[in-house]
Amino acid sequence: MPFIELDGVEKIFTVRRKAGLFRREKREVRAVDGIGFGVERGEMVGYIGPNGAGKSTTIKMLTGILTPSGGRLRVAGIDPARERTRLAQRIGVVFGQRTTLWWDLPLKDSYRLVHRMYRIPDARYEENLARCVDLLDLGDLLDVPVRQLSLGQRMRGDIAAALLHDPEVLYLDEPTIGLDVVSKARVREFLKDLNATRGTTVLLTTHDLTDIEQLCSRVMVIDHGRLMYDGELAGLHAVGESERLLVVDLERELPPITDVPGARFVRSEGPRQWLAFPATESAAPLVAAVAAKYPLLDLSVREPDIEAVIAKMYGGTRDERRESLK
Known part of the structure; x- marks a missing residue:
């Protein structure tokens, strides 16, 4: 059986709103609408979709924070809603917008509290802490109160805290949000190493497609509470039909670049030009062709925004969109 298993899972919220001066009406909102999928032990899976699609609601049901309104859900054979405490020993969770660290305590004191809460054996705790500190570059931050850490530093601290008890599965909700390029690269390399050496199952929600491309072999898209x-x-x-952008900086202002096969001219601004090409294609031939024909100063490749990909992908009604993916 899959390590994580969902079968027809629903989550319905009841929302009350004004319907007149003295009257209020109830309305049901289906945040998750009959989702079913399985994740094998050791997989790294991207779980993406637009804001409000139901990603975080799914994660909260997988951790036991929320109880499903219907369907069947199991993590390592455990029903999260019924055995949340037991499951907590086997999972780690990082929410990019929230911290599990203690705001006024130094980072190392937060880790000591995690040590006691999970009753981690001393030798195992010291080994895991040393590994996380080394790979996430936290050595100079251990004596710093959490409130004084930058967002990137706090995020790395949160990831370490979630892994001190050796969880079998790690849920990551926007783990690289607000991080600089160096911090993002460090976090990605750490997660690759974690999956390769420990076999940790990872379910990753993010708006950064580079996270997905570098970490996940599989991606699931949710929209309006349904798996699309x-x-x-x-x-x-x-x-x-998503596209990447090649941003080209030339030595001087030139006419639009329209003679490079596989590229579509988008716009120009002085000596800078933007060329679009299919996201499924390699940028290398395009870069070589531009460099051979034009006086080039610099260039960069910009990944498609996940919101734009899904908006283009789901241009029709929900039923039409589902039919287009069959």
């Missing part, structure tokens, strides 16, 4: 796509990222790009 489950497969490789290349397949998602193909279905959504």
